[in-house]
Amino acid sequence: MKKIGIGLLGLGTVGTGVYKLLHMRADDMEHTVGAKLEIRKILVHNINKKRENVDSSLLTDDWKEMIHDDEIQIIVEVMGGMEPARTIILEALKAGKNVVSANKDLIAEDGRILLDTAQENGRDFLFEAAVAGGIPIIRPLKQCLAGNEISNVMGIVNGTTNYILTRMFEDGMEFGDALGKAQELGYAEADPTSDIEGLDAARKVAIMASIAFHSRVVFSDVYTQGITKITARDIAYAKDFGLVIKLLGVAKNTEDGIEAGVYPMMIGKDHPLASVRDSFNAVFIHGDAVDDAMFYGRGAGEMPTASAVVGDVIDAARDIQHNCTARINCTCYRDLPIKSWGDVRNKFFIRMQVKNQPGVLAAIAQVFGEHKVSIERVVQDHAEPESAELVIVTELVKEKYMNRALDELKSMDRIYEISSVIREYAE
Ligand code: NAP
Ligand code: HSE
Numbered sequence: 001m002k003k004i005g006i007g008l009l010g011l012g013t014v015g016t017g018v019y020k021l022l023h024m025r026a027d028d029m030e031h032t033v034g035a036k037l038e039i040r041k042i043l044v045h046n047i048n049k050k051r052e053n054v055d056s057s058l059l060t061d062d063w064k065e066m067i068h069d070d071e072i073q074i075i076v077e078v079m080g081g082m083e084p085a086r087t088i089i090l091e092a093l094k095a096g097k098n099v100v101s102a103n104k105d106l107i108a109e110d111g112r113i114l115l116d117t118a119q120e121n122g123r124d125f126l127f128e129a130a131v132a133g134g135i136p137i138i139r140p141l142k143q144c145l146a147g148n149e150i151s152n153v154m155g156i157v158n159g160t161t162n163y164i165l166t167r168m169f170e171d172g173m174e175f176g177d178a179l180g181k182a183q184e185l186g187y188a189e190a191d192p193t194s195d196i197e198g199l200d201a202a203r204k205v206a207i208m209a210s211i212a213f214h215s216r217v218v219f220s221d222v223y224t225q226g227i228t229k230i231t232a233r234d235i236a237y238a239k240d241f242g243l244v245i246k247l248l249g250v251a252k253n254t255e256d257g258i259e260a261g262v263y264p265m266m267i268g269k270d271h272p273l274a275s276v277r278d279s280f281n282a283v284f285i286h287g288d289a290v291d292d293a294m295f296y297g298r299g300a301g302e303m304p305t306a307s308a309v310v311g312d313v314i315d316a317a318r319d320i321q322h323n324c325t326a327r328i329n330c331t332c333y334r335d336l337p338i339k340s341w342g343d344v345r346n347k348f349f350i351r352m353q354v355k356n357q358p359g360v361l362a363a364i365a366q367v368f369g370e371h372k373v374s375i376e377r378v379v380q381d382h383a384e385p386e387s388a389e390l391v392i393v394t395e396l397v398k399e400k401y402m403n404r405a406l407d408e409l410k411s412m413d414r415i416y417e418i419s420s421v422i423r424e425y426a427e
Helices: 013-024 026-032 085-094 104-120 138-144 159-171 175-184 199-213 232-240 302-321 360-370 399-410
Strands: 003-009 036-043 072-077 098-101 150-156 243-254 257-268 280-287 291-298 345-355 375-381 387-394 415-424
Touching: 003 013, 003 085, 003 302, 013 026, 013 036, 013 302, 026 036, 026 302, 036 302, 072 085, 072 302, 085 098, 085 104, 098 104, 098 302, 104 199, 138 199, 150 199, 159 175, 159 232, 159 243, 159 280, 199 243, 199 257, 232 243, 232 345, 232 415, 345 360, 345 399, 360 375, 360 387, 360 399, 387 415, 399 415
Parallel strands: 003 036, 003 072, 072 098, 257 415
Antiparallel strands: 150 243, 150 280, 243 257, 280 291, 345 387, 345 415, 375 387
């Protein structure tokens, strides 16, 4: 039977899963693809490291060996990072290989050049695993939902932060303790910055928005705020209001351009995303024909991510078999503007510590009024002789007006501290 050779770049968490899954499904390939899929080489950093149940004769630390191997038709990049991954992928495409990648960092930055190079060379560049791991979302957006005008993509696309926020909500933990628990369980890395500061989610939002709205959105276009400032007290208020706090990636295609952001948001307990717990991910989209649709599952991990990668490998292998590679590559045929973040409208929850004195609330309300911020609700708690905690929920307001109001409030001596500013979901 015909063989299709594979070069695997990386044998870490995802690479090991891909290696295992390709072996588990080896006998099915005759039926699903009509060819045998054979891993011919595996690139690793440390060739001397012991690898359980892996044929060590396949290991190499020289990526050029794969480029020069004519039997290799598909390169699977699961090594991560910008370089040398970028150079290897571009060289592989130019050498006529099809490429499958899980590398969100690289795609969120350089998606255009990777896809253009694939197209110029008539090859596939597929990256289902780059967003929400095992959950199918790239292919549904590019294919199954291609008949829709997608206006909205909103998702929980980082499992580590969703786990942390779930522990804070369900067990009353403070952020630091919940992060420690996530690290203990292996969800969060030793350096968790990319997850907890929202950077990992922002990369996924850039990729999803580009595909959903057919217009390139890169990582730096995405407003990003993490969850490090969320406290157990904010969570307690959310509970009182019948809300939960989630780190959401939000992308909207509006008349004035694309809005793209990642930030913690209070959402109603009845919203479908509110019930996404622990390390699970979910993406909620709205299309003009399909209406609302939600995709739910494992956003990371060895086998869930391998599931998405191997799905792409099978797709590329089928395209090779039918001589139709590069059938669907870049779908960004528009050039829409990115909306300035200051012009994006949001609703805000503001918790502050103020002097407990007549006239303070009136002074705060006046500042909001002067900056076009309309107040929806006011709650006062913890009133002591000297200080009180005040929570104000606003109506929808442009981010720039909110920021100007907050700057003025911070300079008032009767306001001791603005403790939290969290966005609240509004239709
Ligand atoms: P990982 O566990 O750190 O594995 C990386 C692998 O690549 C290792 O085998 C490493 O070799 C090899 N490697 C790294 N740099 C190399 C270099 N310069 N030359 C040769 N080999 C090199 O990473 P991972 O968690 O599997 O993630 C891989 C990719 O998948 C990343 O782009 C990540 O964002 C993406 N992804 C991961 C997940 C997940 O759940 N982990 C989910 C979705 C997407 P050694 O083994 O010798 O160190
Ligand atoms: N670190 C990510 C998460 C998984 O916690 O969801 C890789 O994208």
